[in-house]
Amino acid sequence: MKNLLLALISGVLLAICWPTYGIPFFIFFAWVPLLMAEHNITKFSDIKKKSLAVFGFSYLTFLIWNFVTTGWLYNSQLPDGSKSLLAVLFPVLTNSFFMALVFLAYHFYKKSQGTYFGLVFFVAIWMCFEKLHLVWEFTWPWLNLGNVFADYHQFIQWYDTLGATGGSFWILVCNVLVFYTIRIWEAGRQKKSLIKNISLSVAFIGLPMIISLVRYYNYSPETVGSINVTMLQPALDPYNEKYQKDSLTIESDLLKLAAENSVLQSDKKSKIDLYLSPETSLPGPGSISERGFNNSLLINNIKTFLTQHPKSVFSGGISSYYVYREDEEKPSTASYLDSQGIWVDEYNSAIQIIPNQQPEIYHKAMLVPGVEIFPYINFFKPILGNVMLDLGGTTRSLGISTERKVFANPYNKSVIAPIICYESIYGEFVTGYVKKGANLLTIVTNDSWWGYSQGHKQLLVYAKLRAIETRREIARAANSGTSAHINSRGDIVDELPYGAKGVLTAKVNLIDKETFYTKSGDFLSRLCLFVIGALLLFIPGRKYLSRKK
Known part of the structure; x- marks a missing residue:
């Protein structure tokens, strides 16, 4: 006893x-x-x-x-x-x-x-x-x-x-x-x-x-400049709205929020440099073909919006897929759609959109076990069957990017790290973005699957650890909250409450000095x-x- x-x-x-x-x-x-x-x-x-x-x-x-x-x-x-x-x-x-x-x-x-x-x-x-x-x-x-x-x-x-x-x-x-x-x-x-x-x-x-x-x-951080960011929080219910509502309606509401907040709230004379939308904010049901970006109505609508706000960039989360040609090498994550006779990969992606340029894309690499990836599928699937949770419209393992990628802004000095949700709890993983030149961390997330619970709260404060480890400021856009601006000391400077529909605008600093942890990682x-x-x-x-x- x-x-x-x-x-x-x-x-x-x-x-x-x-x-x-x-x-x-x-x-x-x-x-x-x-x-x-x-x-x-x-x-x-x-x-x-x-x-x-x-x-x-x-x-x-x-x-x-x-x-x-x-x-x-x-x-x-x-x-x-x-x-x-x-x-x-x-x-x-x-x-x-x-x-x-x-x-x-x-x-x-x-x-x-x-x-x-x-x-x-x-x-x-x-x-x-x-x-x-x-x-x-x-x-x-x-x-x-x-x-x-x-x-x-x-x-x-x-x-x-x-x-x-x-x-x-x-x-x-x-x-x-x-x-x-x-x-x-x-x-x-x-x-x-x-x-x-x-x-x-x-x-x-x-x-x-x-x-x-x-x-x-x-x-006291040594900055190399700053940019103005608008973090969009559409507050869509992930079970009843986000993946059922019409794609054009979702995008229209998102761009309306952006248009109404195209200047810094604290300084009405300062225009927005970066519009940041949450994880899988587009297209709603289904996904966007990466082969058809130039013909996508959704992406072209964003480009049209950006032409009305010169020198602004749009970045955020999308669901995307890639159809392989017969002569292309297929990764292990690709699925064969027998009904259509094609090989396809599905992704949870981050995208950067700039008028007159091809969109840049990054695929989430740290996937949620049992939701986005079936762990050790060749061994466990014959035993367990298909036990993956359907949170977002798929029960297949998603494809990934094998290396970190950053998005450079052609209009200023910012280079952002497109961190997607679950990736933000991996310290050494996040340093990979910084080594690629990121001077600002952005996190796009949809952590409203668990309602108003400790889940989204814990994920938010874990982001503070990444800010300290890399000494980078963070702009975080969440679907239902909590969107936040976190400085390089780990302070939450400002935030938008969970469940609120709206935007958070912030002037975020750019820092390019690498910390010892960024260089050495988890050497202990x-x-x-x-x-x-x-x-x-x-x-x-x-x-x-x-x-x-």
């Missing part, structure tokens, strides 16, 4: 830390009760199947954490309008399972090699697990530990050096230090050692935050991968030296 209580306490502490309702400072000892439970089971329990007990208690901890923080996924609706139980059960149960497996690996290593090496292994393997969640097809980095301070960005200004993965490392080491302090006290009851370890733990927790606060209040995660390798090689090496001795 004691170990059960410890596992429950860890689960609750992890859950109540999370943005946007939580207090993140509990995170520095949230893991400690679970580490204590594992230690009790390993050293003092008479349970026969100790490994199974460790797995069970840790699974309970992670189940609480996952359910409380991402239970809003239940608001996803099936085509018949009912709530999707699968949308919440699959990620919550499977992610808790993966987390428990990682913790079990720590248990096995610690039992084999002792507490000290075991704790190093714990930090390293959890960092590698988080990195895996950033790159594989089951990608779900929503609960990566470094995200926990997204709502308290004043304390993590050093993310421009180490990124959110550096935040995960910091949190894990702090928990290990607190756990170690407790264990040393229990073993020896020496006050001098206790004071020393408490001081070390407090310093490791507090110093990065103090340094961050100093940087926050003294930070890669370093931990080498540490894992060394620790695993240490096992046979230690046995060999022992036999030789």
